[in-house]
Amino acid sequence: MDPMEEDDGISLNHINVGEINLTPTFMPNHEVIPRLTLYERVRLDTLTSINFLEFQGNINIIAHPERQILFKGFRILEKRLNRLMVHGDIEEKDKLDAFLVYLKLGHICLLAGDYARALSTYQHALRLGEEHFWKDSGAYFGLGIVYLHFKAYGSAIEAFNRHLYNNSTSMTASEANARLGVCYKAVKLFPDALRHFHSALNDRVAPHFLSHPQLKLNIALTHDSAGDIDKAYRECNDLLEDTSTHTPNETWLMAAIQRELGWLCYRKVDADQCQTSDERRAKLAEAEQHLHESKRLSPDSGKTHYYLGRCYGEQTPAKAHDAFLNYRASIDKSESDSDTWCSIGVLYHQQNQPMDALQAFICAVDLDPEHSAAWTNLGNLYETHYMFADALTCYKKAIKYNPSSPETLSARISVIQNELQQSPALLNQQPRTGPYLQSGCSARLPALKEAGSQPIPAELRQRQEEFIRSKQQRYRDGSVLWRMGELANTRTDPPLIHDNRMLNPSELNMLRIFKYAESKLDLTCQRVLENLEARLKQYGCTEGVDLPICKYTISELKNHSDVESETVLQNFSTIFDIDDDGNPVVKPKEEVAEDASEEEKERPPRGSDRATVTHTELPHSFSLLAPLKISVDVTAEEVMEKSNKRVTKPNEFTELFVEKVAPPSPPTPPEHKPGEILQRPTPIITIESRKDAHSIELHKFCESSPIVLIRGLATQLKMDLSLFSTKTLLETCPDHEVEVRTQYKMPPDLNVNHLGLPTWSCDSQQGFTTIRKYAEYQAENFKRSLKEESDKIRCQSAKYGVAETALKRRKMMEENSKLKEIKFGTNVDLSDDVKFKAQLTELAKMPPFCRVIAGCNLLSHLGHTILGMNTVQLYMKVPGNRTPGHTENNCLASVNINIGPGDCEWFGVPYEYWGVIDKKCREEGTDFLKGAWWPNQEELIQMGVPVYRFTQKPGDLVWVGAGCVHWVQSTGWCNNVAWNVGPMTFSQMMMAVHQYEWNKVQNYKSLVPMQHLFWQIAKNVRLTNSKVYNLVRGMLIRSLSYCKMIVDWAERHNIHVKYQPRMHDEHSHYCCLCQVEVFNLLFVKEEEKAKGTYGVWCVDCARRGNIMDYSVLQQINFVDLNEIFNKFQLHMISKTTLVV
């Protein structure tokens, strides 16, 4: 029931989008350009990907009442594109036109179900005008749908998130959220998947993509995939009992729930939750019961049969036959399920039918070459037949594709490898009658290379290839509509909807157009207008709708219009304009011309100047990066008054900041200078006196450097670093909690997987222990290392003396070739100022710019703690512990001191290059923000990324500059202490804000609540730097204006706004759905309060739900905000005075 199960898209690996020509091969290029009626023209202009469901929903596209529009639109746009092409290329002057045509074509192809052409045209549009792409509210949405169709989940995630950045309250938000849930689940980012499913569930507009019960089932499936079987089981049972959410007729849904319950019960047996054999039997019986019920409801599901097969397979030999029957039935229903083939293989192997087992495993890995379990089982089959070389190949494949127990497999690999090294004759070993071979059956299994030509896999492969080929051909052909040339000569009869269904964005736009040109409409359009108006009256419309960009297509279409619509269309040609900031312009040209004063008429005809703008109830998006449209000298009262007009005098309202902005993108890295050495020398500053330590030069140098190693500071300031040693901590707080990361010890210059192949991904398991236990581990590890060293020496001498036994030697080789597990004691919280008084007092000896608490440190003004940022954390290490690559939260700077006794090795890359690393992380299958990765230094340098690399000795302090990407490994036994600092510089603040916005698009929580921070700075700090002052002032204007608009909006909707002042030390709030900072105005649910839970929603997430469920808690009233705002001034100082 996973929506992707129903989806018939093939993976992008099977299709070359570049080879998709715009003109399908069967379509004559000289065809006459079709004519559009007025209705068709307007409808075409308002169609975007947002209409996807109307076209691709339930109706067969051939029978769709508006199929002519798609056909005609496709032909007209294609012709236009041909005209823009000069020798296969587009001239610079025509780029914008071509962008718009491609974009529209993308929408039209998508609506017609021509996914490959839609992808190709969207990608062309993106290449031609990435800076405009986001302005069309359907562009990223459409692109996301297409990527999802081709199962390109990472790209789909990016597209949908970008769509949501400006459309988080639009009708498409629930559609995007539901799809994001599916994508995040597919890439195994389960918490993100859950958040998006919940977001879609919370929306009052239920997505078509997944109904509410389907969303709930997906939530259960996500818990299951995340490993929480019990939670999944509970959710499924609740869903089954919750009859109010679905009708019994939705049998397929019930079948899916029963199937999942059966599968969960089956795995509860496996998960060792059944202690006794009775419990085991009972659980299996429950599983079978659910699966039979599922089969009764939906007899055609291959999966149900497969799961039943698994249940019976557990009860072999008694139920082996039933297992086979169900597997067979599963294959009959869907033969491309690699899991089923794998299980069939296991069963045949158990039943001592090795040839059949082999064929089944080969089918599994043919269908899914990354099926780790199938490779493992196949390896096992070969091994039991003494075919070690093939077994080895299979195990290596299994480990490459991420098996559940890589250690066991890598141990197996090294055993076989060593055996083969010792006795090469094993390679040619003949099969023997063993426990798995029937006596007398001495035939050798076909080798891996030959196994594919066995009858079953060969036939399956042939059918699969045929299937892929026919799919590819269908993608090349595109929509069936393109073949229906007769559509050029028929007219569309507009479908009139007579229920009170909410107007979708396209219909709303149509309504606007028809209203403007009411007097010039033909009869058909008048009827449509009446219908739309009637529906608008009944239901109203949704927030956040937007006009598509189609000015150019309209002006093109004009040339081929029916004569009677010509005049009307001329007036439309500016209706669909967007202004410089991407806002829609809706007032027709002629009206503006009449209204305009003399002065206005003389102005150059720029979109935003000659027309007015419609305003949604609240801004499309609230970005701290939005350009201001007002002077920073404005007073608080003026901000309030201007903002209030949005509700009280909408015609007079003008934006204080741009309300629709491009989603943020990473910085462009500086040009690489020829001959530039990218292995950069790290600045090392040696402190020789207390004065040096406190010098302004040191402070300024650090603030302007990506990374600095400061030596001698602790000594000069007479700091006693032994307070942070394991010995002292063991004496003072042995039971203090330590987070432990179990890692693999890597070769110093590499990061490898279990096969020893280079990778960027790092694995670690999280756990918890105490200082006492970690201290024991550290000491133990040290002793063991000493012993190993002496063993090595002994082994060396053995060469000349007593020979080791072969067995012992082999064992040692085996040990050495395995990746060893090591433990890293990380993020030890030293925030308790009573428990760690001595330690924290010691750190206060540092110069202010490095201190945990200082007036010049942004984080000291927050008024609350953020663990590990404005509090100290300790790291306890053994050699080889790695802190994977990252930038600090919100790109803040940080300080790290090595306590010793061993060293650490550091790597750093300046801020400007993080986008390059981010991109590379995606290519490497990991995630810059959410993944754990260890970069390959050589690769970075080849990519033109400069790298700092240096050793931090005991006592050395590393200053990690704002936004510096860094990764660290210990080369000895040592402890480190670290915390963040926020220099009050323009560049630090800009980076923090940029990251804050970037995090929104990445669904990543910003630990630094930037809005709150800016108000605190305004309240507490006397700024003397005009650039910094203007930046902060701008933030206050946006924030104040937004708060005012929210409160006005809430009051207009009769939502209760209650003043509830912030408590001392109260932490900042984040939206429980989208995780953005919720500043000042907390949307809470009364019913939750009654239950004692206190979820906080942001205005946008609340608005998507049922607004009447919420009330608002205002934490700082406007009198106080205004006072802070007005009192916040730039403090001019004479040049001789020190600047903050």
Ligand SMILES: O=C(O)CCC(=O)C(=O)O
């Ligand atoms: O010492 C460590 O491994 C942590 C390094 C780090 O990331 C930091 O201090 O910013």
